[in-house]
Amino acid sequence: MFKMSHKRVFYFLSCLLFLVCVFSLIGFSHYLLSPSRKGGCNQLFLVRKGSTLKQVAAELEKKEIITSKRLFMLWGRLTRYSRNIKAGEYRLNSGMTPAKILEILGKGAIISHAVTIPEGFTRKQIGELLEEKGLVDKDKFLSLTGDPAVARHYGISGPGLEGYIFPDTYRFGRDLHPQEVIDVMLRRFMEVFSKFRKRADQLGMTLEQVITLASIVEKETGSADERPIIASVFLNRLKRNMRLESDPTVIYGIKYFNGNLTKKDLAKRTPYNTYVINGLPPGPIANPGRETIKAVLYPAKTEYLYFVSKNNGHHYFSKTLSEHNRAVQTYQKGLRKRHRRKSN
Secondary structure (H helix, E strand, C coil), rough: CHHHHHHHHHHHHHHHHHHHHHHHHHHHHHHHCCCCCCCCEEEEEEEECCCEEEEEEEHHHHHCHHEEEEEEEEHHHHHHHCCCCCCCCEEECCCCCCHHHHHHHHHCCCCCCEECCCCCCHHHHHHHHHHHCCCCHHHHHHHCCCCHHHHHHCCCCCCCCCCCCCCCCEEEECCCCCHHHHHHHHHHHHHHCCCCHHHHHHHCCCCCCCCHHHHHHHHHHCCCCCCCHHHHHHHHHHHCCCCCCCHHHHHHHCCCCCCCCCCHHHHHHHCCCCCCCCCCCCCCCCCCHHHHHHHHHHCCCCCCCCCCCCCCCCHHHHEEEEHHHHHHHHHHHHHHHHHHHCCC
């Protein structure tokens, strides 16, 4: 009699447990496949670096994108998506099912933001632009790109990464570490320069020499047609052991430049004042684009040693100092006279 009762209790409890599991599974499935609120509006949801599944689930529940953080966490652990949640900005809404939301987070389908780095920007300007876009902290970016040890990590000798942050259009997610952004830009630079490396070797130029000279050419002219000619001027001067005498290098070496380059500035000795030092400065002064790098490696064949701005976006090139002085008289001093007449 006792044995029969025991069996019945066992069967009863087994059936009850089975029904509980079935209904729990049905309820869990319903939760996973049912949105928190139909027709919900899109929300920007930021997963910060190092966030745990528990923290993410709690924030989703707080924003009413999901209804149960516990069930969300359970599904995350069962599917192992919890290990793959990528930091970044997501577009989510309460009209999505929890299963879909976890899939988006697990796949790292973050929102990316386009940013275009103009040719000739300095690393300081790039840091400011990236911070303005809400992508990186400028100070951290500048600290990394100005660190010689970081440059050596990428196989670059010099004072930092100025010159090697390649100008291009990129897409980045928010809340990235500046190092991740730098990695992308440096990989792009190396990809572009790999096509020129053989040519640089043929000319006997190091990577650092090519990019330093290209950065000077980049800052000297905005005219694509003139870049190979200006490159030829500087290369001709270097071959003759003449100083480069480039205003942009002087400006780069002035910590707080006010926009007015003076004779005193031109005479002051800094590592970047090519009116005073011989040869190239210790590193690039800006980040040159592909065509400017190409201009340095494939310069025009000229005998020019001087150039002066014609104040119309172009330059006058000279072979001799006397010819150059006449051009300066015509274009620079003549311009000052015209300005004085207009002001009177």
